[in-house]
Amino acid sequence: MVQEWYIDAGGRSEGPLSASELRERAAAGRLGPTDRVSADRVEWVFAGSVPGLAFPARQPGRPLLETVVSGSVHLSDSAAAVAAPVSDAPPCIPGYEVRGVLGTGACGVVYRAWHESLKRVVALKTVRLAQNTSPDVVERFEQEARALAGLQHPNIVAVYDRGHADGRAYFAMELLDGEDLGARIDRAGPLDERTAWLVARQTAAALAHAAKHGVTHRDVKPANLFLVPAPTGFPFPPDVPMVKVTDFGLALTSGPDDIDQRQTAAGVLLGTPIYMAPEQFVGSNVGPKADVYSLGATVSHALSGRPPFDGRTVWEVMKKKSEPAPRLGPTVSRETADLVAAMLATDAAGRPEYVDLIARIDALPCLDGAFSAAGLPATSGRTPVAPAPVVSEPLPPAPAVVPGRKRWVHWATFIGLGAVVGGAVLVGIVGRPTNSNVPDGTWSEERPGAYATGAQHLLYTSGELTGWRSGGGLWQIEEDDAIEKTPVIAGFGTAVRPFDPAPNFRVTLTLDPHTATAVELQIATTSGPPATQWVVRLDRPVGCSFGKRVGAGAFERAGEVVPIPTAPALAQEGRRPYLEVKYERAGGTLAAWFRGQALGQTSAAGLTTNELRVQTIGGSVRIDYAALEELIEQK
Structure with missing residues (x-):
């Protein structure tokens, strides 16, 4: 029985061909050694592996490929x-x-x-x-x-x-x-x-x-x-x-x-x-x-x-x-x-x-x-759902910052929704605003509610990015020489840390704006339309403030502006370049602080607060601590 051949040459399926026709095509250069051929259209092999086929020498510098x-x-x-x-x-x-x-x-x-x-x-x-x-x-x-x-x-x-x-x-x-x-x-x-x-x-x-x-x-x-x-x-x-x-x-x-x-x-x-x-x-x-x-x-x-x-x-x-x-x-x-x-x-x-x-x-x-x-x-x-984009207006260049020596530890894997871990810590009793009708940005001094800090959940475990995922850009672990080679999260773009929120909770984050012109921490959203994002914004030329974005609009401040100290100024004071941001949801109110100073607050009604989203603008940022504390209302 005469053997017949079929060719799949770059998408052009042809056949049946006799063995002599196959040899003629190979000799003429119309069949290449990496073309796939089959005798039964089930098992396909490279033509170069078929005995008896001779191919012309490849000409150097094929112009069509240049x-x-x-x-x-x-x-x-x-x-x-x-x-x-x-x-x-x-x-x-x-x-x-x-x-x-x-x-x-x-x-x-x-x-x-x-x-x-x-x-x-x-x-x-x-x-x-x-x-x-x-x-x-x-x-x-x-x-x-x-x-x-x-x-x-x-x-x-x-x-x-x-x-x-x-x-x-x-x-x-x-x-x-x-x-x-x-x-x-x-x-x-x-x-x-x-x-x-x-x-x-x-x-x-x-x-x-x-x-x-x-x-x-x-x-x-x-x-x-x-x-x-x-x-x-x-x-x-x-x-x-x-x-x-x-x-x-x-x-x-x-x-x-x-x-x-x-x-x-x-x-x-x-x-x-x-x-x-x-x-x-x-x-x-x-x-x-x-x-x-x-x-x-x-x-x-x-x-x-x-x-x-x-x-x-x-x-x-x-x-x-x-x-x-x-x-x-x-x-x-x-x-x-x-x-x-x-x-x-x-x-x-x-x-x-x-x-x-x-x-x-x-x-x-x-x-x-x-x-x-x-x-x-x-x-x-499983493929997680892509987060909604965060839009920021253009900003002027950041002032010069002399970076410390870097030594990259490893490229990190964003694993998605990881389980948070940590032990219960009872720190003390503190008062919290409970009036959910407080206007945006108006700080209420009424503090009839009292809350104890309960279980603490680490959102960043030193040297690991478990639970974090990237919303764009590049994020990895870096040793920061400024704090005795401590492993920190370093990167640019958007990093997201989902978590399971308690009914009342506080999130603490310490970060170094490093080379970024601005950093935005998206802490709460509404579904809209249009969607509203509540953010803490660290803007070098302006300061740190609390506010919102409606849809893709510009940032709208809703509260006080606190100056941002420069890294050299902090160094003169013997302090690290990492700045503390806190926000909490308690008593129907979402409130934020920067370095212990109140930024503002808004009603928490209708807000989704199940993730922390960090977005850099014009450079990179470093994060060395992130944790969530449950707040337990004291009756």
């Missing part, structure tokens, strides 16, 4: 229109000790360097400011530095510094240890569905963050997704890497100070043809959904071992992209094939927005709730 910055329609002219840098002596850049070359390209050189003030090894990216260097190259270089400097996300490579020195523009960025996704595929073949979507989910979160800040990458592809080992404490499955999105050299920005770049010069392509969205070929109306398309093409490549499109020239690829993309074949689930098809919709309007894309990724059966609502890997199959 970034194009060119007006030429011929792929042989696809490199950037500048000469490759001439190898010369390392640059002399103040504050850096150059220790070797990491890579070179048409636009510059990347060095390994020691950052003398940060005391860390960095990647130092440079480009010459010479007459023979295209102004477009320098502008793209500066644009990449600006775009990266404005983004703070764990899945985006970090930038520490930028400037000009020794005839070069430069910026220092995070040095990554790993390999890019393209190299991973070349080395080990296609990814399984779960790993591919775990990589895509991280990338989508990073791109969504960039889009929120007005940045469209425009060159998403396997080579620009760098895979690094997951940091200690991140509960990734074994062998699943952490993603770092790199190379924002073609990024499109839409901030108020940026020139509109959506209209590209006629005849100029920006991007990588194989992965580019159709609208990028014509250079207009390019936005975040172009990155969704490129991510879809990248996922298709990761799953099948080859890009979803191919051709000898840009025009061939452009023509193919004017039609629906080939659907992934039977080696992937229907849900995966449907989602990739949606991401590769020819019309941008047919592609999902990031919020929908991430929700659909999270719902894929192959992930089984692998990510929490915060975007971090979940520790169970």
Whole structure:
């Protein structure tokens, strides 16, 4: 009986083919070693593992897979229109000790360097400011530095510094240890569905963050997704890497100070043809959904071992992209094939927005709730409900604060709704306001109710983040040298600590605003509409106050303003930089204090007080103590 073969080559299922036809396709380069083949359409194997198949030698530098910055329609002219840098002596850049070359390209050189003030090894990216260097190259270089400097996300490579020195523009960025996704595929073949979507989910979160800040990458592809080992404490499955999105050299920005770049010069392509969205070929109306398309093409490549499109020239690829993309074949689930098809919709309007894309990724059966609502890997199959966003108005920059030396202990896991622990402590008897009709911000001196402090529940156990979850940003454990290397919560963005409230309770929090311009503690909410958030706000230029936000509106103060001492002033007094905030719900009233001084109060009727939400603005914050005390009314 003659053996028949079936091919699943990047979504194009074909067959049956005879063994001789299979050999002819392999010899002609129309069947690759990472394409999947099957004799029964049940068990699929890589074509490279089938005896008797010979494949042509791979040609180096496939232009269709390279970034194009060119007006030429011929792929042989696809490199950037500048000469490759001439190898010369390392640059002399103040504050850096150059220790070797990491890579070179048409636009510059990347060095390994020691950052003398940060005391860390960095990647130092440079480009010459010479007459023979295209102004477009320098502008793209500066644009990449600006775009990266404005983004703070764990899945985006970090930038520490930028400037000009020794005839070069430069910026220092995070040095990554790993390999890019393209190299991973070349080395080990296609990814399984779960790993591919775990990589895509991280990338989508990073791109969504960039889009929120007005940045469209425009060159998403396997080579620009760098895979690094997951940091200690991140509960990734074994062998699943952490993603770092790199190379924002073609990024499109839409901030108020940026020139509109959506209209590209006629005849100029920006991007990588194989992965580019159709609208990028014509250079207009390019936005975040172009990155969704490129991510879809990248996922298709990761799953099948080859890009979803191919051709000898840009025009061939452009023509193919004017039609629906080939659907992934039977080696992937229907849900995966449907989602990739949606991401590769020819019309941008047919592609999902990031919020929908991430929700659909999270719902894929192959992930089984692998990510929490915060975007971090979940520790169970349950996905917690995403908290309502907190909106803050822009603030002026924070005054300079000299940070202490840092030593990172480990990356923390936000575990969600953890059980609070602690022992009962009876401290004493105190009076509490009980009039629930007190106007907002008016402090009542009537204290007919008396309360004893009962059981105490620690909301932060030193060195652990059990029970906390991230609402955005990055939070981890850090040793603070200012308080004898005490482990503290350190981070930026939003951190949430849910708890089971007693009928009457007090929460105490001590924090160091550190580099943040402002910190908001959301202590109570109403469901609305519109929803109202009651907050304690630490604003460096203004002071600490108690008030509310209605919907997405501005902060409305409802009480006194207490000055915030600076860290140097506290140090002169021999005090730590940590400031105490207390709030309590008792006798139908919600009240707040800062460093022992009353801020204000409001009626607790209709308020939900089952979590503490910390949001930073313009920098990071540190927390070294958080606890809840039950208050027992004395009859």
